[in-house]
Amino acid sequence: MKSFKKSSFFLKILRYGFTIFIIISINFILPRMMPGDPLVFLFGEEVYGAAIRNPQLLQSLSEKYGLDKSLSEQFLIYIGNIINGDFGQSFSFGRSVAEIIAERIPLTLMLTIPSTILSLFIGTLLGLSLGFNSNSHLKRSVSSFLIALHSIPSYWFAMLLLLVFSLWLNLTPTGGAPPKDANIISILHHIALPFSLLTILNIAYISIIIRGLTMEIAEEPFVMTARSKGLSWIKLRIRHLLLPSLAPFLSLAAMELGFAFSGALLVEIAFSWPGIGYTMWQAVVERDYPLLQGAFTAVSLIVVLANAIADVLSYIFDPRIRMGENE
Amino acid sequence: MKKIFAAGILVVLTLSLAAVYFQALPITNQPLKQNKTLVIGTINLVRTDNFVKDYYMGIFSACFILDPLARIDASGKVIPYLVNWSTNDSRVWRLNLIANAKWHDGKPVTAEDIAFTIMYLKEKDPNYAVHFQFVNSAVALDNRTVEVTLTKEWTAFIVGLAATRLIPKHVWFNVTDPSAYTGNNRNIGCGPFIYQGFDSASGTMTFIANKDYWKGKPNVDKVILKFYTTTDAMLMALKKGEIATTYAYAKGIDPIYVPSLLGDKNITIMVYPNFGVDNSLWFNCKRYPYNITEFRIAISYALDYGDYLNYIAAGYGEIPTRGWIPNCWDYYVIKPKLSKNSSYAEQLLSSLGFFDRNGDGWRDYPNGTSMIMKIIARSDIAESLRLAELVKRDLEKIGIRVQITPVDVSTFQTLTQRTKDFDAAISRTTFWGMMMYAGAGTLYFDHRNMGWANVDDPEYIAIVDEILRTANQTRVKQLYERIQDLYAERMYVIPLYWGKIIQPYRSDLVEGISYEPMYGILGRDTWYSIK
Numbered sequence: 001m002k003s004f005k006k007s008s009f010f011l012k013i014l015r016y017g018f019t020i021f022i023i024i025s026i027n028f029i030l031p032r033m034m035p036g037d038p039l040v041f042l043f044g045e046e047v048y049g050a051a052i053r054n055p056q057l058l059q060s061l062s063e064k065y066g067l068d069k070s071l072s073e074q075f076l077i078y079i080g081n082i083i084n085g086d087f088g089q090s091f092s093f094g095r096s097v098a099e100i101i102a103e104r105i106p107l108t109l110m111l112t113i114p115s116t117i118l119s120l121f122i123g124t125l126l127g128l129s130l131g132f133n134s135n136s137h138l139k140r141s142v143s144s145f146l147i148a149l150h151s152i153p154s155y156w157f158a159m160l161l162l163l164v165f166s167l168w169l170n171l172t173p174t175g176g177a178p179p180k181d182a183n184i185i186s187i188l189h190h191i192a193l194p195f196s197l198l199t200i201l202n203i204a205y206i207s208i209i210i211r212g213l214t215m216e217i218a219e220e221p222f223v224m225t226a227r228s229k230g231l232s233w234i235k236l237r238i239r240h241l242l243l244p245s246l247a248p249f250l251s252l253a254a255m256e257l258g259f260a261f262s263g264a265l266l267v268e269i270a271f272s273w274p275g276i277g278y279t280m281w282q283a284v285v286e287r288d289y290p291l292l293q294g295a296f297t298a299v300s301l302i303v304v305l306a307n308a309i310a311d312v313l314s315y316i317f318d319p320r321i322r323m324g325e326n327e
Numbered sequence: 328m329k330k331i332f333a334a335g336i337l338v339v340l341t342l343s344l345a346a347v348y349f350q351a352l353p354i355t356n357q358p359l360k361q362n363k364t365l366v367i368g369t370i371n372l373v374r375t376d377n378f379v380k381d382y383y384m385g386i387f388s389a390c391f392i393l394d395p396l397a398r399i400d401a402s403g404k405v406i407p408y409l410v411n412w413s414t415n416d417s418r419v420w421r422l423n424l425i426a427n428a429k430w431h432d433g434k435p436v437t438a439e440d441i442a443f444t445i446m447y448l449k450e451k452d453p454n455y456a457v458h459f460q461f462v463n464s465a466v467a468l469d470n471r472t473v474e475v476t477l478t479k480e481w482t483a484f485i486v487g488l489a490a491t492r493l494i495p496k497h498v499w500f501n502v503t504d505p506s507a508y509t510g511n512n513r514n515i516g517c518g519p520f521i522y523q524g525f526d527s528a529s530g531t532m533t534f535i536a537n538k539d540y541w542k543g544k545p546n547v548d549k550v551i552l553k554f555y556t557t558t559d560a561m562l563m564a565l566k567k568g569e570i571a572t573t574y575a576y577a578k579g580i581d582p583i584y585v586p587s588l589l590g591d592k593n594i595t596i597m598v599y600p601n602f603g604v605d606n607s608l609w610f611n612c613k614r615y616p617y618n619i620t621e622f623r624i625a626i627s628y629a630l631d632y633g634d635y636l637n638y639i640a641a642g643y644g645e646i647p648t649r650g651w652i653p654n655c656w657d658y659y660v661i662k663p664k665l666s667k668n669s670s671y672a673e674q675l676l677s678s679l680g681f682f683d684r685n686g687d688g689w690r691d692y693p694n695g696t697s698m699i700m701k702i703i704a705r706s707d708i709a710e711s712l713r714l715a716e717l718v719k720r721d722l723e724k725i726g727i728r729v730q731i732t733p734v735d736v737s738t739f740q741t742l743t744q745r746t747k748d749f750d751a752a753i754s755r756t757t758f759w760g761m762m763m764y765a766g767a768g769t770l771y772f773d774h775r776n777m778g779w780a781n782v783d784d785p786e787y788i789a790i791v792d793e794i795l796r797t798a799n800q801t802r803v804k805q806l807y808e809r810i811q812d813l814y815a816e817r818m819y820v821i822p823l824y825w826g827k828i829i830q831p832y833r834s835d836l837v838e839g840i841s842y843e844p845m846y847g848i849l850g851r852d853t854w855y856s857i858k
Contacts, residue, residue: 036737037745043453048743049770049777050457057456072459094380094506107528159559167563172566176556179529190529272530272556282374285707287737 013200023300028078031284031292032071038091038287039067065091078293087294088203092286097294100279107177107300108268108275109196119202120253127210127235132218143211150204154197158270161193173273195273198264200234209252233265247314247321254310258303353731357744365837365857367560367849368570372554373532376525377513378492379452380506385492385725386576387552390849391534391832393492393516394428395487396441398694399845401760401852402657403602405485408851409493409517410441411672417480422488424471426543428517430495436517438467443496447477451505460488480796481584482803486762489845493517519545530554545854552847565831566591572832572840574849577603577757579829581710582641588831593855597830598643600655602758602844604768605644605826606635606714607651608702609743609752609779612819616681616692617750623818625675628668629725630718632824639714640826648824649815652767654825658807662815665822673725683726690726700730703742706733711753714823752779753823758844765794767807772819785811 039061043051051057062068066077074312081088087097104262126146130139165171171192176192217223217240226240242249267276276295283291351618371383378388389395400410410422428436445465448455461477461484468474477484498515502508514522515638520534532552538544545738553570555561562584564570573580581600588594608626610617617623632646647653650662676682680693692698700722704715712733715804719729734742742749756771762778764770769791772782790813794806830848832840843850 034738035740035741036735038737040740041382043457044385047454047457048740050460051453052745053775054456054460057453061453089507092381093375095375103527106853144336155618162560162563167567174567174569175560176530176553177528179526179531182529182763269556270560272554272560273532274527278556282372285735290427 012308012311014306019304020301023304024079024082024297025075027293027300028075029277030296031287031289034284034287036287038065038289041092041286041288074144082297087297088290090291091284091288092282092296093288097290100291101276101294101298104274104276104279104295107273108261108264108277109190110177111198111267111273111275112257112264115169115195115198115202116253116256116260118201119206120256122199123203123206124210124242124249127207127212128214130207131211132216132237143208145206146207150201150208152201154201154266155270157201158193158197158267161197162270165193177273177275194267194273196263197271198260198267202260206252206256210249213248243317247318249305250310250314250317254303254306257306261299261303365547365549365572366551366553367571367572368553368555368564369578370555370558370561371574372556373552374527376522376532377506377508379508383576385454387532387849388514388516388518389490389492390846391520391550392431392514392522394426394518394520396422396491396493397488398851399489399758399762401843403762403844404657405489405762409436409767410488412485414798417482417484417796418477420475420477420484421468422475422696424473426541429539430497430536431515431521432495432512433539434495436493436495437470438473438497439470440493440591441465441473443466443500444491444494445473445496447496447499447505448491454470455487455491458490472732480798480800483763483765483795486688486766487787489762490759498534513626513684519851520550523549528609542851543855547854553755560587562831563592563834568836569591569835570730570833571739572848573838574847576847577759578629578755579827579847580831582639582643582826582829583710584644585641585829586748593833593835594831595638595834596779597832597840597842599828599847600653600844601644601826601828602655603651603756603761604651604653604822605640605755606711606753606823607756607822608823609754609771610699610821611747611749611751611776611781611820613747613781613783614750616679616698619679620817620830621675622681623821625672626722626727627680627818627821628667628672628675629727630665630721630821630823631667632665633715634669634717634721636824638717639710639776640824641830644824644826647825649818650811651814651822652807652811652818656761656767658767658804658811660808660811662811667721669725671807689727689728697728699730701730701732701750702730703734703739703749703751705736705739706781707736708755711755715753718823744777747781748779754779766793766803767794767810769794769810782819784813784817784819787817787819 040048043063059068066074089095090097090100093100130143162174166174173190176190178187223240226236261277264275265281267273268275268278269281278300280292280295283295371386373381373384373387375381376384378385394409396408396410397405400406407425407427407578409424409426411425412420414420422434422441424438424441433722442465445462449459449462461479461481463476465473465475495515497506498512507840519537521537523533523535525532525568534550536545549709553564555564555854558580561573563657565573574805588596604672604685612618636642636644636646646664648662648664650660652659676690680699681690683689684691684695702715704711704811706712715731719731722729739752739754743752755757756768760770761768764773770777772778773781773788773791774781774783790806790810794803797803797806828847830842837857840848841850841852841856842848843852
């Protein structure tokens with residue numbers, strides 16, 4: 001049995017390793033499949049045309065940025081560099097990609113981690129409540145409202161929040177992250193709107209999912225039995241509804257972190273918040289291949305890691321998974 | 328459920344209390360005369376504060392830190408600034424340092440710095456490799472005179488001087504790769520402001536006034552640039568008073584925002600002539616059937632210019648003439664205004680053999696195959712896409728099927744300049760683009776240069792070549808007039824409207840902003856006129 005567990009663990013590691021390799025490869029191929037030339041941003045729109053008709057200049061720049069090499073050569077160099085922890089130099093920033101990511105990721109995590117935790121907490125409670133006895137008018141109305149909330153384009157919602165809280169009520173700034181030397185009040189002042197937006201959207205999404213899971217489990221005989229025994233509201237939800245749905249919940253939490261990053265992209269653009277999403281957007285626009293590759297890889301690794309942690313936690317907390325494996 | 332709602336109310340109450348607290352935070356939007364700090368919002372995002380590496384840092388360096396050798400006046404003419412110049416043959420040029428300028432570290436600016444700047448930037452900065460492509464040598468003859476020798480006669484050399492940002496030799500002479508240079512002295516210049524710093528997290532860049540500037544200390548002590556990713560957020564900041572005005576290189580704000588700004592009593596809208604052509608329909612003149620002059624002329628009669636002016640420019644502009652060049656240029660020649668005449672357009676197309684041959688309601692090529700015009704428009708410029716839809720509407724009315732492809736700026740420049748794989752495109756031109764190469768927008772036409780229009784018409788090429796080697800300004804003006812004749816007769820490009828630069832500012836925070844065609848409100852005059 002032990003050897004079976006070991007091999008299963010090894011298989012999982014292998015699966016994650018393969019996933020990471022695929023991600024890294026796609027991150028290399030995708031930017032290069034996009035039309036457009038990274039040199040456009042090195043010159044500006046008025047000079048690019050003349051510059052590309054100067055073969056010497058073009059050649060020297062292509063050599064400088066490694067664009068003169070074949071795709072396979074570029075790929076091998078890229079893989080070799082990643083193994084050495086080197087993501088290369090950004091075309092547009094002129095600095096090491098790792099340095100830029102290290103500077104920008106904390107700004108995104110500052111938004112996404114608390115937002116994910118809070119929205120998981122509130123969204124779960126709300127979803128559990130809505131999924132149990134879900135036929136009441138109030139619960140159906142709240143569920144419809146949450147679906148409507150989830151359908152609102154985040155950019156439009158961001159503009160609405162800016163209009164109300166920044167322009168009309170003058171409570172928050174119109175954009176930007178806190179300055180480097182900001183105190184806690186200034187940090188809260190800057191983070192309030194992007195954090196609220198991400199959290200509200202995540203709560204809507206999570207509560208819809210949890211509501212669905214709860215509705216399914218609420219019909220199970222063991223829940224009926226628990227109810228007939230007169231179990232309290234909290235005990236019933238936690239012991240008989242939340243725990244059985246723990247495995248899908250943990251997967252959801254891991255996925256949510258991924259969504260938080262992709263959702264943060266639009267939120268960061270709307271609030272001029274220079275996190276990793278905003279940086280990826282800049283890199284896409286400017287065809288900054290090394291930055292694009294580095295940023296995508298960093299985000300992908302975080303999401304894969306979150307999924308791995310969710311797998312381990314599911315194994316620990318869910319006896320069905322452990323038993324399934326033993327069988 | 329009740330408990331959840333109770334928790335929700337608690338959260339709302341907590342947020343309300345926090346809001347009351349935040350409201351008590353100090354607000355920085357005070358009039359310029361009180362704290363002498365000017366905050367300007369911009370959507371021209373800087374990624375790194377290295378002016379060689381970053382396009383917009385280059386623009387802001389020229390506006391604040393680094394003085395140009397020559398500058399552009401309000402009428403669009405190149406005039407002396409740090410230097411004046413003379414030449415007998417347009418090949419050997421003498422530049423004379425006329426300003427008693429000092430670098431921000433206190434050292435004097437010399438002819439040696441000028442000669443170094445020209446040769447160093449030509450070698451190290453890809454942009455100047457183009458601006459100074461015909462420069463053979465630049466040598467300081469004494470402390471105030473530089474002799475520049477070109478490889479050929481070239482009158483447009485002085486245009487390059489207006490783009491030249493003078494850099495100190497004592498800082499840069501040992502730097503082999505300026506785009507990677509991170510030394511603390513990388514932003515030392517001799518301009519009206521001293522660089523203070525860039526906070527990429529909060530999106531602010533700060534400059535303080537140079538009290539030793541050779542033209543005198545600017546009227547403002549400090550300028551803070553605040554970067555926004557969206558125009559919507561930037562204009563909210565303007566309405567709120569977080570910023571005193573806005574800036575976008577070579578353009579103002581999109582006219583669709585004007586009505587909402589006009590409702591604010593503290594916001595004033597300035598309107599300036601646009602030396603660039605706001606939006607044109609560019610044909611790929613080497614691709615069939617856009618290489619047929621009559622075909623292009625037919626298209627020009629199908630378009631509703633009044634609608635473009637009203638719906639896209641919100642009336643801020645005018646219907647252009649067939650001569651393309653906007654009427655603010657001093658060499659502008661009056662040509663007939665463009666107007667819609669659909670029946671004439673249809674008649675012309677049919678006479679060329681472009682009519683519906685298979686009865687599907689769309690015009691076909693003379694050989695019977697289906698015709699579809701593919702127009703590319705920049706997705707980062709909202710008005711280009713809206714305009715493309717209107718053009719599509721007008722062309723479909725005369726039976727030309729149109730497909731619009733929105734592309735980002737990198738793809739647009741690659742398709743129009745490198746691969747030339749497009750039928751037609753919608754885009755604007757900048758003042759600087761109009762000045763470059765042989766001037767009169769030739770940069771955008773000539774297939775040997777940027778050449779969106781891909782023009783290889785021998786008559787046109789001959790005129791461009793003559794402008795490039797002619798020193799006599801009277802003759803150059805004649806050639807500019809002739810080039811407008813060609814624009815009108817051959818319609819390589821159709822101007823869709825001549826827009827205006829719309830520049831909003833808060834009159835309770837700042838007054839006396841000046842404007843110049845190259846750097847807009849960030850030109851040198853503003854620093855001495857603002858109050």
